Amino acid sequence: MAEEQSNKSLVPGLERGLQLLLAFSEQRRELTFAELHRLVDMPKATAWRVVQTLTQMGFLERNPRTSTFSLGMNVLRLGFEFIASLDVVQVGQPVIEQLRDVSGCSSHLAIRDGRDLIYVARVSAAGSRINQVSVGTRLPVHRTSLGRMLLTDIRRDEFELLYPHPRLPGEHGGDSLDRDTLWNMVQQDKGRGYVIGESFYRHGISSIVYPIFDRSARVAAVISIMIPTEEIPQTDRDRLQREVALAARKISGFLGYLVKAS
Structure with missing residues (x-):
């Protein structure tokens, strides 16, 4: 029951966005959309919309030459804001x-x-x-x-x-x-x-x-x-x-x- 109430408190869009960002790591600095989709638990169309939203907001960057995505400057900025505090x-x-x-x-x-x-x-x-x-x-x-x-x-x-x-x-x-x-x-x-x-x-x-x-x-x-x-x-x-x-x-x-x- 408590777990059900906890799940109802989640914001689905935010959860999906964070799932995608967490897919990147030291070993996975650049990922194609297909690779990202394999690493997260969400429908393909949803994953695509989340990727587009994160890219538009500067949390992801797309390399047009390789069609891969990497973490954008806004992720780094958030980190520096915390570190500087x-x-x-x-x-x-x-x-x-x-x-x-x-x-x-x-x-x-x-x-x-x-x-x-x-x-x-x-x-x-x-x-x-x-x-x-x-x-x-x-x-x-x-x-x-x-x-x-x-x-x-x-x-x-x-x-x-x-x-x-x-x-x-x-x-x-x-x-x-x-x-x-x-x-x-x-x-x-x-x-x-x-x-x-x-x-x-x-x-x-x-x-x-x-x-x-x-x-x-x-x-x-x-x-x-x-x-x-x-x-x-x-x-x-x-x-x-x-x-x-x-x-x-x-x-x-x-x-x-x-x-x-x-």
Whole structure:
């Protein structure tokens, strides 16, 4: 009885359309109408009308050369809309865990809040000797390599609103940093696309930092690994850099960022 009532609640046209879309898979990216009809449980005339409707709405695309159908851009758009709604921590946590495993280094995600960076996710390497920051820890953006990378997508006028004074405070009231010097460092980081901060903020600890982009190509966060050494050995540098870059691209893709073909 309950099953009968459930079946009465179904929208037949929607159900048939979804059946057809679900017929496509990694192994079946293009299908002829005859192949589609064999894969779904519906009359041939009904299947044809559903295919025509989905094609008209952009959920299917027809290749006139091969007379095959494939998933259209509107299916991809729905996927990207959902992915872009996910939080960077939701999609990033498993990625930084994987990065920790392949690099052997503690890994972090951080975002910017005004003149502070906030660590929003972290995973520690086994036996790490580094005094780990906690999720929620705030540090001044201008004093860290992660913070410098977070500043790479702001304009000069935005930068000067953020730092209205020509001298920026040093650590614990120590030596101050020149605002123009920071701006020039940030522009160099932007051009390079990453930061290798060898004991930039904490002595004896180096980091490799890459930006994470959102669907509007803005820097949404940064990903980093921490290495307990004053200077990263050249033999490890390229490998570690590749791993962090790959993790950054992966999270950016999850957030809907599409890399433009060069």
